[in-house]
Amino acid sequence: MAGLNEDGQWIVLMGFLISIAILALMLIVSQATLVGQTTAEGVIEFPKHEIRDLRSEVIRSVHLQTTDAILEDMRLLSLKRNHAIVSVDWRPEPNMTHPMTRVMIRYNNGVTVYEETLLV
Amino acid sequence: MVVRDGATLYTIEGVAAALLMIVTATIVFQAISIYTPGDTHIDDMLLEQLGADALAVMDLPQGQGELTLLEEVVQDWSPDAFDAAFSPLLRERSFAAEDPIQYSAEISYRAGDEVASVTFSDPPGYVATGRDPAVRVTRWVQIHPGHSVPIPHTGRSQVVLLEVILWRG
Amino acid sequence: MVTIDFLVGFTIFISAFIIVVAMVPHPLFAVQSARIDYDAVAYRTGVILVEDPGMPTSPDFPVWEQQIDPGEVIRMGLAVERGSPHILSPAKVDRFFDRDFFTYPDDYQRSLIFGDYPYSFNVTLSHKGTQRSVGPPPPEQFGVVRRVVVVKETSSLIRDGADSAHNEFHLPENLTGDQRLMIEIPCPTLIDRSVEPLFRIDPRTDPLQIEVRNIREYLNVPVNETVVLHEILIARQGITIPFAAYTLEIDEDEVVSLDDTLQTSRMVPGNLTFTLHPVPNPPWRQADTIAITFIFSDNPDGADHQVITYDYGTVFIPPAEPGILEVAVW
Structure with a gap:
């Protein structure tokens, strides 16, 4: 069809360009959304307060008389209420200049795994 | 024939372009998840941070070798004293009016191999x-015999x- | 020549274009990726301030607040030490809000906010009913984080003449103004890791305060005689050293800040407050005992000499009060 008038094609071309522009724009925007969401999620999912609290409570309780019962309290409550596996091992360290206790804390809530060995 | 075709060419192209643009825009906007400040993770994160902060500060000893305020209010079972210390820490703001944060608190404990809970403090008159x-x-709060x-x-x-469950209400 | 066909086609195109443009701004404005970013920066800044003790450039200076040049501060954390979040050091807080020392926004930008993007920000600490802040008030849209903190209190050794328990100078034969009060500060006893960080006294970073209230009664001086503070001697391990980083207040008026003005005798009517300030590179070591002697007489013979130790059993530390630290970024 040699005689076909092609003058109108620039309109459809324009529509095509605009569509591509929208696509590119939204790609960028959704990236920005993702950044904000992952920042917040990263902070929420890392249980910083929980681990700090656990740590200080364990350090306080190894000097008490009923350490094993208290650690069992914490293990069971963590499991049932915070959905985290907490295991604490402790033994006295006699071969030091000051008598100290070696404490091993393991924490796992499925997303975050935390382990620490410390002397108190 | 040719001349008649040409007479509707611009219209056809315009309709085609319009369809193309609208369909693309619709698909694109439906595909991306829109982040609105209403259900932000950021706000949740900041609220969680604030609550954990307030509890941590209340769990600092009141004097060398003394009980913390948190241990004291739990040990004496005084939700009012807890509220008097906890609420201002959650609500005070200097760039805006008081933050209407509500909370409810409960205590979980181990009984043998089971875990049970008792309500410590509920917001008065709040309908969930x-x-x-x-x-x-x-x-974690340590309590002692007596x-x-x-x-x-x-x-x-x-x-x-x-x-402690926190929300804005 | 414009045909009807062209007009119809172009109108359809433009109408569709307008519809699409109208669709775009809605999600764009609702997203406000900048707000997310502001919140993230505010959160990070809050963490640095509340959970980090900060860092100076030189490892010789363990703390940044004693630096003389603001450019020597790498990071301005306010926590007393690593591992004690929420507990802020009063010296760091004072330095941080010192407008004569740091310039807004450059110094804070460099060692607190970080990054190349020129964020505006405001840091406000509400504590004990007062507000201290850095930066202008925020505009309508800003990212904000609120942290609950406590500010550690300054310890003070209080001797009160009206308190019958403080009767060191109440000896029957003692009816003159010839008195020497010596306060011994044993640094190793004070710097004890087993003491809670909220109550630990570290002479390297914390000011130490000695307060003598009702000094006439305390020194057992008769009403018709004047009390004269003749000299203050500061000694390290028993050897007197020159040291001028202290302030002296009498009835809440600062009277002496330089060593030489002390040589002239002064009348002491009521309460005396002595503050020993921490300095970079102090002339004593961590294992030393510092002794501060107040000489209330120029007659060294026959003077009554009393020694009191500055330690956890004798000092008073007011209960720390919670405060709110807010960081706004825009």
Whole structure:
């Protein structure tokens, strides 16, 4: 069809360009959304307060008389209420200049795994 | 024939372009998840941070070798004293009016191999709508024999979990 | 020549274009990726301030607040030490809000906010009913984080003449103004890791305060005689050293800040407050005992000499009060 008038094609071309522009724009925007969401999620999912609290409570309780019962309290409550596996091992360290206790804390809530060995 | 075709060419091209643009825009906008400040993770994160902060500060000893405020209010079972210390920490703001944060607190404890809970503090007159986004913060509290917590006495020092649910209401 | 066909086609195109443009701004404005970013920066800044003790450039200076040049501060954390979040050091807080020392926004930008993007920000600490802040008030849209903190209190050794327990100078034969009060500060006893960080006294970073209230009664001086503070001697391990980083207040008026003005005798009517300030590179070591002697007489013979130790058993530390630290970024 040699005689076909092609003058109108620039309109459809324009529509095509605009569509591509929208696509590119939204790609960028959704990236920005993702950044904000992952920042917040990263902070929420890392249980910083929980681990700090656990740590200080364990350090306080190894000097008490009923350490094993208290650690069992914490293990069971963590499991049932915070959905985290907490295991604490402790033994006295006699071969030091000051008598100290070696404490091993393991924490796992499925997303975050935390382990620490410390002397108190 | 040719001349008649040409007469509707611009219209056809215009319709085609319009369809193309609208279909693309619709598909694109439906595909991406729109982040609106209403249900932000950021707000939840900040609220959780604030609650954990307030509990941590209340769990600092009041004097060298003394009990912390948190241990004291749990041990004496005084939700009013807890509220008097906790609420101002949550609500005070200097760039805006008071933040209307509500909370409810409960204490979980171990009884043998089971875990049970008792309510510590409920917001007065609040009717749960089930729609307010809430966050949960916890804190370990040590209680000693002679406490007034309404749980079975074990005769030993024990650790209970203070659970606080926070929301804006 | 414009045909009807062209007009119809172009109108359809433009109408569709307008519809699409109208669709775009809605999600764009609702997203406000900048707000997310502001919140993230505010959160990070809050963490640095509340959970980090900060860092100076030189490892010789363990703390940044004693630096003389603001450019020597790498990071301005306010926590007393690593591992004690929420507990802020009063010296760091004072330095941080010192407008004569740091310039807004450059110094804060460099060692607190970080990054190349020129964020505006405001840091406000509400504590004990007062507000201290850095930066202008925020505009309508800003990212904000609120942290609950406590500010550690300054310890003070209080001797009160009206308190019958403080009767060191109440000896029957003692009816003159010839008195020497010596306060011994044993650094190793004070710097004890087993003491809670909220109550630990570290002479390297914390000011130490000695307060003598009702000094006439305390020194057992008769009403018709004047009390004269003749000299203050500061000694390290028993050897007197020159040291001028202290302030002296009498009835809440600062009277002496330089060593030489002390040589002239002064009348002491009521309460005396002595503050020993921490300095970079102090002339004593961690294992030393510092002794501060107040000489209330120029007659060294026959003077009554009393020694009191500055330690956890004798000092008073007011209960720390919670405060709110807010960081706004825009």
